[in-house]
Amino acid sequence: MNIHFKRASEIPVEKLVDIWNASFEDYLVDMSMRLNLFIKRAAFEELDLEGSVVMYVDEEPAGLTMNGYRKYGEEWKVWNGGTGIVKSRRGQGLGRHLIEASLNTYRTRGVNTALLEVFVQNEPAVRLYKSCGYEEFERLRFMSCAEDLEASIFGSDDQGFRYKTGVPVEVGALDFYDHSGPWQTHWQSLKGGQSLILSNGQTPLGYALYRNDFDEVGKHVSVVVTNVGVHPDVENPEDVLKALLRYVMKPEEQGLKRQANHVRSTRPLLGNILDQAGFTTGFELLHMKQDM
Numbered sequence: 001m002n003i004h005f006k007r008a009s010e011i012p013v014e015k016l017v018d019i020w021n022a023s024f025e026d027y028l029v030d031m032s033m034r035l036n037l038f039i040k041r042a043a044f045e046e047l048d049l050e051g052s053v054v055m056y057v058d059e060e061p062a063g064l065t066m067n068g069y070r071k072y073g074e075e076w077k078v079w080n081g082g083t084g085i086v087k088s089r090r091g092q093g094l095g096r097h098l099i100e101a102s103l104n105t106y107r108t109r110g111v112n113t114a115l116l117e118v119f120v121q122n123e124p125a126v127r128l129y130k131s132c133g134y135e136e137f138e139r140l141r142f143m144s145c146a147e148d149l150e151a152s153i154f155g156s157d158d159q160g161f162r163y164k165t166g167v168p169v170e171v172g173a174l175d176f177y178d179h180s181g182p183w184q185t186h187w188q189s190l191k192g193g194q195s196l197i198l199s200n201g202q203t204p205l206g207y208a209l210y211r212n213d214f215d216e217v218g219k220h221v222s223v224v225v226t227n228v229g230v231h232p233d234v235e236n237p238e239d240v241l242k243a244l245l246r247y248v249m250k251p252e253e254q255g256l257k258r259q260a261n262h263v264r265s266t267r268p269l270l271g272n273i274l275d276q277a278g279f280t281t282g283f284e285l286l287h288m289k290q291d292m
Contacts, residue, residue, distance in 0.1 A: 001057055003094070005101045008052035008064065013039065019054060019061045023084030028119050029283075031082070044191050045183065046070060047081050051105055055098045062089040065102045069109065070188065072179050078106050079183035080116035083125075095125075099132045103292075111292050117182060117285040126286060134288040139265040140182060143279040145258045153277045154246035161205070161243050164197045171195040171207045176231045182262045182287055185209070185227040193226070198244055206230040206240040210248045222257040223248060228270055241273055 008016055017038045024031035033041065041047070046068045054064045063085040069078050080102065085094055106114055117140060118125050130136075168187035171177055174197070179186055187195070193211040197204050209227040214220055225248055230237045249258050260279065263271045264287075 002059075003097055004056050006054045006056065007050055008054055008066065009049035011054060016054070019064050020066075020082070020084070022061065022086045023063050024082070025087045027084065028122060031084070042066075045079070045081050045189055051078070051109055053098065053101050053105055055094065055101065057089060057094065062086050062094055063098050065098055067102065067105070068183060069111070070186070075112045076110055077113045077115060078109075078111045080114070081183070095128050096132065099128065103132065106292055114290045114292055115183060116288050118288065120284045120286055129288055134290045136286045136288050137266070138287045140285040140287050141263040141271060141281045142283050143260045143263055143271070143274050143281050145277065145279040147278055148254050149249060149251035149258070149277060151246065151251040154242040154249070154251065155239060157243070157246060159239060159243065160200065162199050162201050163247055164199070166195045166197070168193050168195050168209055170197065171209055174204055174207060176229065177207070178229050181227065181264060185262045187227070190226055196244060196247060198240060204231065205234050206244050208244045208248050220253065220256065222259065223250065224259040224261060225249070226261050238269060238273070241270055245273065
């Protein structure tokens, strides 16, 4: 068996999409993409074709890992934005070769921390990542509520908070913005989204990143919250979180579908509030990292 690797940038993008779809055939969820969606996702998630790896066995594509790279201060982080093995090549121990090739790529690019997410029930993948040096450090819930919300669950709106809506980069500029969370919760990933900063009139106390979706006639049909944070010195974090959610989730609107993605087990207060509000968990991921 002859195994070798190419950079994703060496492969025509149309062929790369074919390899992606073959690598995620019969996956836990539908990961297939057409060319336009693949290009759009690569741009949104800042996936780097130069730093992504395609594996070949006997001159045939056998799998790939798509990677995104970002710099925070002096620290480089990389995100595994999808690792898959072509169906006919699964069960042959090739996953380890692919992960190790990606780790070598990270090292050559000076990465400090490698991140990935994996479905909780994908036990073979979890074992593989752990055997290659990754460690689980939190769980991520994807939560939703299709029912109308009871406004009182989010407390009263007479606490004197002030709200400023804007664009995601404004949240990224806050001194307490938390970039330790999942890659897709970072402000850079929320193209076309909105930000909300809550303050007491002088000092920012918390923030939310979210996206509103509309149908073909302009009706507001859903809201997706991707990131919520509270200043670490706030004495009443629950009040701040509830105020942020009340503003973004709009309980006064009927028939609105509401989602909260990547709800972190290491920040349990948010999940507790959403549980109390009637949100349910659709699926759960393990958030894993490796210090390089």
